[in-house]
Amino acid sequence: MSAGPSLDGASARSLADDIRGRSDEQLTALVLARPDLARPAPSDLTSLAARAGTRASVQRAIEGLDLGHLQVLEAVVVAGDGAGSGSADELLGGLDVRAQLQRLWDLGLVWRAPEGLYAVRTAPEVLGAHPAGLGPSSVELGARPVPPREIRSLVAEAPESARGVLDRLTWGPPVGVVNRDAPGSEGVRWLLDQRLLHVVTPTVTERARGESETRVLLPREIALLLRGGRLHESVALTAPDAETTDLGVERVDAAAGSEVSDLLALVEEAIELWGPAPPRVLRTGGLAVRDLRRLAESLDVDATRAAWLVETMYGAGLVADDGEVVPVWAPTPVADDWLLEPPGPRWTRLAAAWLTSTRAAHLVGGRLPGSSSPANALSPDLHWPPIRAMRTDVLAELAGLGPGQVPTTESLLARLRWRRPLRNPARLADTMTAVLREAEWLGVTGRGGLSTAGRALVAGEETDRVGAAMALQLPQPVDHVLVQADLTAIAPGPLHGDLAQLMRLTADVESRGGATVHRFTPTSVRRALDAGWTADELLEALRGASRTGLPQPLEYLVRDVARRHGQTRVGGATAYIRSDDESVLESLLVERSLGALRLRRIAPTVLVAFAADPETLLEMMREAGYSPVQERPDGSVVVSVAARRRASVRRADSPPRTLTVDAGYASSLVRGLRAAEEAARTSDGQDRRPALAPTEPAVTVAALRDAAAEHQGVWIGYADMTGRTDRYLFYPTRVEGGRAWGRVADSTTERGFSVYRITGVAELAG
Numbered sequence: 001m002s003a004g005p006s007l008d009g010a011s012a013r014s015l016a017d018d019i020r021g022r023s024d025e026q027l028t029a030l031v032l033a034r035p036d037l038a039r040p041a042p043s044d045l046t047s048l049a050a051r052a053g054t055r056a057s058v059q060r061a062i063e064g065l066d067l068g069h070l071q072v073l074e075a076v077v078v079a080g081d082g083a084g085s086g087s088a089d090e091l092l093g094g095l096d097v098r099a100q101l102q103r104l105w106d107l108g109l110v111w112r113a114p115e116g117l118y119a120v121r122t123a124p125e126v127l128g129a130h131p132a133g134l135g136p137s138s139v140e141l142g143a144r145p146v147p148p149r150e151i152r153s154l155v156a157e158a159p160e161s162a163r164g165v166l167d168r169l170t171w172g173p174p175v176g177v178v179n180r181d182a183p184g185s186e187g188v189r190w191l192l193d194q195r196l197l198h199v200v201t202p203t204v205t206e207r208a209r210g211e212s213e214t215r216v217l218l219p220r221e222i223a224l225l226l227r228g229g230r231l232h233e234s235v236a237l238t239a240p241d242a243e244t245t246d247l248g249v250e251r252v253d254a255a256a257g258s259e260v261s262d263l264l265a266l267v268e269e270a271i272e273l274w275g276p277a278p279p280r281v282l283r284t285g286g287l288a289v290r291d292l293r294r295l296a297e298s299l300d301v302d303a304t305r306a307a308w309l310v311e312t313m314y315g316a317g318l319v320a321d322d323g324e325v326v327p328v329w330a331p332t333p334v335a336d337d338w339l340l341e342p343p344g345p346r347w348t349r350l351a352a353a354w355l356t357s358t359r360a361a362h363l364v365g366g367r368l369p370g371s372s373s374p375a376n377a378l379s380p381d382l383h384w385p386p387i388r389a390m391r392t393d394v395l396a397e398l399a400g401l402g403p404g405q406v407p408t409t410e411s412l413l414a415r416l417r418w419r420r421p422l423r424n425p426a427r428l429a430d431t432m433t434a435v436l437r438e439a440e441w442l443g444v445t446g447r448g449g450l451s452t453a454g455r456a457l458v459a460g461e462e463t464d465r466v467g468a469a470m471a472l473q474l475p476q477p478v479d480h481v482l483v484q485a486d487l488t489a490i491a492p493g494p495l496h497g498d499l500a501q502l503m504r505l506t507a508d509v510e511s512r513g514g515a516t517v518h519r520f521t522p523t524s525v526r527r528a529l530d531a532g533w534t535a536d537e538l539l540e541a542l543r544g545a546s547r548t549g550l551p552q553p554l555e556y557l558v559r560d561v562a563r564r565h566g567q568t569r570v571g572g573a574t575a576y577i578r579s580d581d582e583s584v585l586e587s588l589l590v591e592r593s594l595g596a597l598r599l600r601r602i603a604p605t606v607l608v609a610f611a612a613d614p615e616t617l618l619e620m621m622r623e624a625g626y627s628p629v630q631e632r633p634d635g636s637v638v639v640s641v642a643a644r645r646r647a648s649v650r651r652a653d654s655p656p657r658t659l660t661v662d663a664g665y666a667s668s669l670v671r672g673l674r675a676a677e678e679a680a681r682t683s684d685g686q687d688r689r690p691a692l693a694p695t696e697p698a699v700t701v702a703a704l705r706d707a708a709a710e711h712q713g714v715w716i717g718y719a720d721m722t723g724r725t726d727r728y729l730f731y732p733t734r735v736e737g738g739r740a741w742g743r744v745a746d747s748t749t750e751r752g753f754s755v756y757r758i759t760g761v762a763e764l765a766g
Helices: 015-020 024-033 045-052 055-063 067-079 098-106 123-127 148-156 160-170 186-193 204-209 220-226 249-274 289-299 303-315 333-340 343-356 386-399 409-419 428-442 452-458 463-471 497-506 522-530 535-545 552-564 582-590 592-597 614-623 663-679 697-710
Strands: 110-113 116-119 175-178 214-217 244-246 319-321 329-331 405-407 488-491 508-511 516-519 569-571 575-578 599-603 606-609 714-719 725-736 739-744 751-754 758-763
Touching (some): 015 045, 015 110, 015 697, 024 045, 024 098, 024 663, 045 055, 045 697, 045 758, 055 123, 098 116, 160 175, 160 186, 249 303, 249 319, 249 329, 249 343, 249 452, 303 428, 343 386, 343 428, 343 463, 386 409, 386 452, 405 409, 409 428, 452 463, 497 522, 497 535, 582 606, 697 714, 697 758
Antiparallel strands (some): 110 116, 244 405, 319 329, 488 516, 575 606, 714 725, 714 758, 725 739
16 A cells, blocks of 8 residues: 655565665665665675665664654555545644654665555564554454444444544554453443454463452554544654754863863872772772772862773773783873873863763663672773663754754653654763763863864764864963962962972862862872972972962971981881981880880980881871881982883773775675676676575574565575585565475475575565
8 A cells, every 4th residue: 555655766576676776876875875784795785675674774773763754654655554644744643754764765664666655574563563652453363354434433432441542542652451350440342342352372381370359451443543544643844843052162162171171180199099009909900999999089089080080981991900810990001192182182082982882881880681789980881882872862952053052851852752762761961961072071062052063073074174173272282380378289280291390299179160279288298209309409490480489388297297307217128127326226116006116225326127018017107197208228218119011911801893884885886786786797787696695694584584575586595415506586475494395486385595595685687
């Protein structure tokens, strides 16, 4: 039956015939729209058509449809079922759906027959048993259909209880569960008696359980009549309007630039923290909760942002499992190169990694399906491919708005539901919120609107241009700080490399924002002295970096820490303690927390520890409040510079690399398919396809099922037990259990062929 108005052009007798009749430009567009058809490359156009009709490929294409195209496709499926449903445009209320039908044809989801358009054979399977909330027709249920006039008459005189049942089933789902013996079931019994409802045959499992409830179904033609001939309660061919606020490009870009400044500082600090003290890799993979919490506290961010940060660093290749016997999460050599790059390229690397990543950082701390414990950051469990498509869809919606436009959350959510009705996750609102939050942290958006650099990133522009766009929004690095009398130093912008390293060494970050506040503490000053700085060198470096001079409180702090620093020294015989201040040694001998060291005085200024090495002595004495340093045998001070560990390889599994199908590859593929098609014909135009080029198993099964559904014959090549291959003109009736059943040529006897022995399939010449 006709499925509505046909598109311009010649009609075909099958999907394969339709695809062979397309122009090179149309075939190229098909391959670009459905790249799974091109990998691996099909041998000819027949193989391309067979692959386009497989369930897996059709499902992937249908899941990419928006609600408008999905509703039109459902109308084509229902209109072509042969149940007298009407044409597709009639089912959609007479709306002009030519643009949607053209797009469905471009995607190879419908094909042109002389009677109109038909959906590919596997489309109804993908749409499910109840497309648009409709059940099968009475004919499919094996019952005699009720004439439309009689249906109207019965509905008009139906009792109130029966009318209520029809109202609940009319717009779907068309199946209900009832107990015909329970009170109030008179309406159901009346509908069953009048053949307006049908009993659904129970499954074997239901019969085994002996369930007393009965499933009933509203036939398709009755539901359509009750709907007034409309397939959907409301047709949404276009997306709902977005409710927006105009913040202006300048405000959006300024907010994005501020976030990027914070991001780059956080990544730098994380690399510095994990270099000398990388956290362990869990036995099951991932980062321990305590290590994530420690990082969050050091960076002064919450655990959610810390988890996203390490996941983004991992995606950008800045950290990795080092693959050692006792593995740790360590910065990679790429991180060292990244630290030397300008801010624009550094941001581009992080942004591109986030955009293409299949890892869902927002799931950290939550319980994944099938798991009894919360998910850890950097865990293999966080690989979730739908998140990449979700990011793409969210950013595409933002890119569709004008520069500086910020949508409301509700309208953005409504547009996303319309954009991918079959593909969006169940918790769409939570996932969308996570994507928007991460895009804000990354600077792809600012105050909810897509930034200029974010727009360039989404548009796929060259990385240099994307980085340059973001660099314009970042403050220029400064070469000074403002040291205050309260032992803080304010950095009015991002610091130059050497000054940034000095401030990280001598002070702790207290707050970030437009200006970063660093605080000097005894611990931070001792950290600089441990690295080999003297008090005079440190004060001179800070004096040269400060525009406000050096206040006395800071000089007093540095001098006081330096005076006590190294006053007590640790060495190794096993280990010894030497101090010119004998009172200090007296206090060590009576210190209860150091009792486990078994200290013993061997000279007025020397103690020996029998139960610890020098490193342990240093650590325990510092925990007890002392400030020792380690010395060499010649009496010189050991400068303790923490070794920075680097992971040379990434041991964790990464998603397989997907080969892209671009315009050049698609054009080349189409030219090859066209040449193979022409080479299969003789000079007089006779088809030589029975030569049977080898076909893939999935293509073989799809071609046989198509032939069975269309009652068409095909040529097959079949290898017998000896390996000899014969060709048969085969009329398949069904394909199941790894075998194809049907008759050969003019034989009336059914015969079965093992699918794995079929070497090739080709349609009959037209």
